[in-house]
Amino acid sequence: MSAPVISARGLGKDFRVYAKPGDRLVELLTGRPRHQVFRALGEVDLQIHAGETVGIVGRNGSGKSTLLQLIAGVLQPNRGSVAVQGRVAALLELGSGFSPDFTGRENVMLNAQVMGLRRSEVEARFDRIERFADIGSFIDQPVRTYSSGMMVRLAFAVAINADPDVLIIDEALAVGDEAFQRKCFARIEEIREAGATILFVSHSAASVVNLCDRALLLDEGDLLMAGRPKDVVARYQRLVHAPLEQRQALREEIRSFKPVWDSEREAAGELAQDVGGKHEPAATPEGKHAAADIREWPMEAQERFEPGLVPESTVDFVPSGARIHDLQLETADGRRVNVLVPGHAYVLRYRVHFERDAHAVEMGMAIKSVDGITLFGQSSHGRSGFLAGVTAGTDLEVEFRFLTRLRPGTYFLNVGCQGLDDASNERVFLHRILDAACFRIEGMPTDRYKVGYFDLSDEPACRWRTLPG
Structure with a gap:
């Protein structure tokens, strides 16, 4: 297997939390601690390889955004290390790097160069970025005159057209109107097909299952589980709806979950991929495909009542x-x-x-x-x-x-x-x-062979026959 594009070892991040703003100054002048330490991310070990699309799920405050910001280089870790190979485009807080007094054109040039593009490369891509953003003459107006929707369009257009080796998306796919969202998804699909590595954070279980090859479950700064998206999402949903008194026991149960792998294939480094509803065995180091009888990962599939499964939006x-x-x-x-x-x-x-x-x-x-x-x-x-x-x-x-x-x-x-x-x-x-x-x-x-909201198939779901001639 090739060297990982993203490699994290013991990666951790803490933040200082002050009861009131003045405590910062008091601490600075007296040298006496006036803060509490918030552990945003524990010691995370992680490897992501070229071409993988990896989903990250977890409750609010679980450390998802912190992990992405560390990988993108926006934050520096307190513990451990992270290494990323290639050009990174991060869709974190869209437009956060824009200067309000610069025009859209000037911000495009500045942000694209920050992402690692040379000026000549930015100029070659500029028409494509401008068409994608579709904000008309506002491209030459100061960004402070933009609506929030125009800001989002331009920021997304810059990041998505940087031709990244690694694309990081943090809950940024619900921007703009439906037509713009579809255009963004289509471009992301192109990037994925070109072999880029994608990290994708979302609270949408369907998006993670449909878009990702692998998923990670974070909770309270800990990486509880990594594996097939459907398995990870199922346990994430149980964790979200678990009563408070049961949550710790469930965390330990998730930590101890082990997928059923064929030990020989695991030793050979083969990976079963489930992309877009199609199951394809990964290539072996010799370039041959693994046999088609890869074992199923276990999934809960029994009727039951979970008291914690209640809507918060009633x-x-x-x-x-x-x-x-x-x-x-x-x-x-x-x-x-x-x-x-x-x-x-x-x-x-x-x-x-x-x-x-x-x-x-x-x-x-x-x-x-x-x-x-x-x-x-x-x-x-x-x-x-x-x-x-x-x-x-x-x-x-x-x-x-x-x-x-x-x-x-x-x-x-x-x-x-x-x-x-x-x-x-x-x-x-x-x-x-x-x-x-x-x-x-x-x-x-x-x-694993089906996608979408509904299962309308009959048995057998598909037939075929060879036509004469």
């Missing part, structure tokens, strides 16, 4: 004649769950208490992605029409049955109850809850 609208309560997901035989398995049938159940008379009533539900995309929805009206009249004091139990054709990931549930407003004769929400609950779907081994 929006409960003020009731207007009815109140939804006691929402839960159940298996077909009535067990409460929020961790589901693909291909199984489930029941969304909730109750509605009517505080006043209601007419032409219907109940509904919707499933949304982490990005807020509505993936599926249905209402009681589609099956049985409106409920003509409901008197005050009535309690209804509502059931929606569905089959999970969704791919592994975390999803959110919206629920609502509508009725006819007597005054306006228009349909209104009697009660509505956004992100009322969430559930997680954990994958089965065969999922």
Whole structure:
């Protein structure tokens, strides 16, 4: 295997934290410590090879951004060392290196040279950068006159067109409008196909699984796990939703997890890669491909209920004649769950208490992605029409049955109850809850061949035949 492009040994970073700003001056004048030490990153050992796309996941404050800034050279470590081979383009805090009084053109020249490009190289790329940013005549205006969106466009355009050997992305793929985001993703795909090494930090599990060959899980400054993205993401999601009293035990469990490798292949240095939903064995040192029977890594894939798996984004609208309560997901035989398995049938159940008379009533539900995309929805009206009249004091139990054709990931549930407003004769929400609950779907081994939100395949999923002639 080739020498690593990024190599870190015992890499660590601490920050001094002061109770109030004046303590810095007191410490300087007296020599007496007035600070506490915050350990942002522990002793991390890490090797990343050319052409790898590596995802980094972890809770807020876990050390992800600190690790990237150390690799990019923005921060200097307190302990250990890190070495990076080749040109680095880092999408950290976009636009942070821009001088507000310089024009966009001047900032492009300055920032690109900081990334290691010669002036002649910047000039050769300038038209491409300008087209990518697409900010028109503002390219010759001071950056202080830019909107935040224009700043983001220009900063991204500079970094993404530097033709880096190493591209570092820290939660920077949600910038700009949808068209610009797609353009950024397309350019990143080009960079990846050209053989660049990419480090990618995101809270989006789907993005990490779809974009990355390998993933790292950081927590409280420690590297808990490195391995296949689906395995790492599954344990990251468990850690995020674990009750506080169980978190330390879960950290130790994650640390002790060992993937099932064929010992002979491990000794030979072969790496199984799962890129873009396709599984391809890596080449051996002799240039031959490993056999196709590489073992599956274990994945949890059992229905269960995790009390800590609750949304933090719930929006409960003020009731207007009815109140939804006691929402839960159940298996077909009535067990409460929020961790589901693909291909199984489930029941969304909730109750509605009517505080006043209601007419032409219907109940509904919707499933949304982490990005807020509505993936599926249905209402009681589609099956049985409106409920003509409901008197005050009535309690209804509502059931929606569905089959999970969704791919592994975390999803959110919206629920609502509508009725006819007597005054306006228009349909209104009697009660509505956004992100009322969430559930997680954990994958089965065969999922490594599929991508996207839904599994719409049949068995056999693919057929082929040789045509004559």
